[in-house]
Structure formats: structure tokens, C-alpha cells
Amino acid sequence: MKTQTLHITKPSKETLEFFRNLRTLKEENKAKLIAQKNTYFPKSK
Amino acid sequence: MELEKKIPFVTAEGYEYLVSFMVFSANGMNYGIPIVDVSITLMSTNIEHNSIKTLNVFTDIIDNYLKQHNVVLYYYCDTAPIKMRDNRKNKLLPQEFRSKLFSSMFDQRNFDNYILKEIRITDLERGDHFTSLISNISNIDKVQLIENDLQELNK
Numbered sequence: 352m353k354t355q356t357l358h359i360t361k362p363s364k365e366t367l368e369f370f371r372n373l374r375t376l377k378e379e380n381k382a383k384l385i386a387q388k389n390t391y392f393p394k395s396k
Numbered sequence: 397m398e399l400e401k402k403i404p405f406v407t408a409e410g411y412e413y414l415v416s417f418m419v420f421s422a423n424g425m426n427y428g429i430p431i432v433d434v435s436i437t438l439m440s441t442n443i444e445h446n447s448i449k450t451l452n453v454f455t456d457i458i459d460n461y462l463k464q465h466n467v468v469l470y471y472y473c474d475t476a477p478i479k480m481r482d483n484r485k486n487k488l489l490p491q492e493f494r495s496k497l498f499s500s501m502f503d504q505r506n507f508d509n510y511i512l513k514e515i516r517i518t519d520l521e522r523g524d525h526f527t528s529l530i531s532n533i534s535n536i537d538k539v540q541l542i543e544n545d546l547q548e549l550n551k
Contacts, residue, residue: 356515357516374525
């Protein structure tokens with residue numbers, strides 16, 4: 352497999368903002384999925 | 397074929413996971429190929445410790461998805477705690493460990509038809525960000541376009 356790495360060591364304000372927003376969105380989405388746990392893993396009666 | 401999918405599964409260790417694929421808007425940018433967010437969500441607050449068998453299941457799910465859909469997948473590494481070897485010489489951030497795990501999951505299977513791009517953004521205040529892009533090798537130009545845009549954003 353072809354693996355490449357990009358490391359931005361001095362990110363601009365815009366880059367940081369983009370990735371911080373991404374983290375927030377991912378955390379919110381994770382919380383939503385966990386709140387719907389019973390939909391995906393219904394408890395057997 | 398529907399791009400958005402949610403695949404639940406329970407590991408041999410009893411952890412409940414949801415692997416979800418969701419279309420990502422990429423700030424409205426058009427790369428000529430859908431960008432799809434893949435998340436591997438542990439559905440409890442446990443700190444997981446997974447076997448090679450479980451990691452192979454994750455890899456198979458992602459591999460099957462990429463065989464059926466011509467997309468660029470992006471995986472943003474979660475910052476939640478994760479079980480690492482106590483005697484590990486280099487202490488890693490949880491998201492850094494996940495990034496290495498994600499790459500090694502694919503490396504060990506010797507897939508020769510994929511390109512994997514690891515992206516690390518240094519963030520001294522909130523902890524570095526780790527993302528991976530993975531797609532069929534035939535989409536190497538699209539992955540490069542995404543990288544170019546990221547470099548442009550950083551100017």
C-alpha cells in the first residue's frame with residue numbers, strides 16, 4: 352500500500368480552526384450515535 | 397449505491413461498535429469524487445483493548461466499502477482514552493495511537509490497491525489532530541487535490 356504523510360507543524364489560524372471544528376463535529380456526532388445505541392444494539396426481551 | 401451506512405458489530409471481547417460512513421461536505425469543495433467520513437464508534441464509555449481479530453474486522457468493513465464505492469474516505473482520530481501497552485517507550489496521544497493503528501491495520505494486510513495519506517496538524521493548545529485519507533490508488537490525483545487545498549488553507 353502506498354502510504355504518505357503530511358505533517359503541518361505551523362498551522363495557520365484557518366487550518367487550526369478547521370481541524371478544531373472537525374473535532375467538535377466528530378465529538379457531537381459520536382454523542383448522538385451513542386444516544387441512539389438501542390437502535391443499533393436492541394436489547395433482547 | 398447508497399453512500400451512507402451504519403454497520404453495528406460486537407467484538408469477541410464484548411465491545412459494541414458502530415462503523416458509520418457519512419458523506420462529508422468538505423466545505424462545499426468539489427473534488428470530483430465523494431468524500432466520506434468513516435467513524436469507528438465504541439458505544440460505551442469503556443476504555444477498549446482490541447485484539448488483532450477485531451482490528452481485522454474493522455479493516456474488512458472499510459475494505460468492502462471501498463470495493464463497492466468509489467470515494468475518498470477520511471478518518472479523524474478520536475481523542476478519547478484508549479488502552480496502550482504500559483511499557484511503551486514513546487508515550488503517544490490517544491489520537492496519535494489510533495492514527496498509527498489505522499495505518500498498521502492496512503499495512504499489515506498488504507493492500508496494494510490503496511493510497512493512504514496520514515495528516516497531522518500540530519495544535520499546541522488542544523492536542524494535535526490526526527486524520528487519514530484512504531482511497532483506491534487510481535484516485536491518487538484526487539487525494540493530492542485535497543492535500544493541495546489544505547496546503548493552500550495553511551498559507
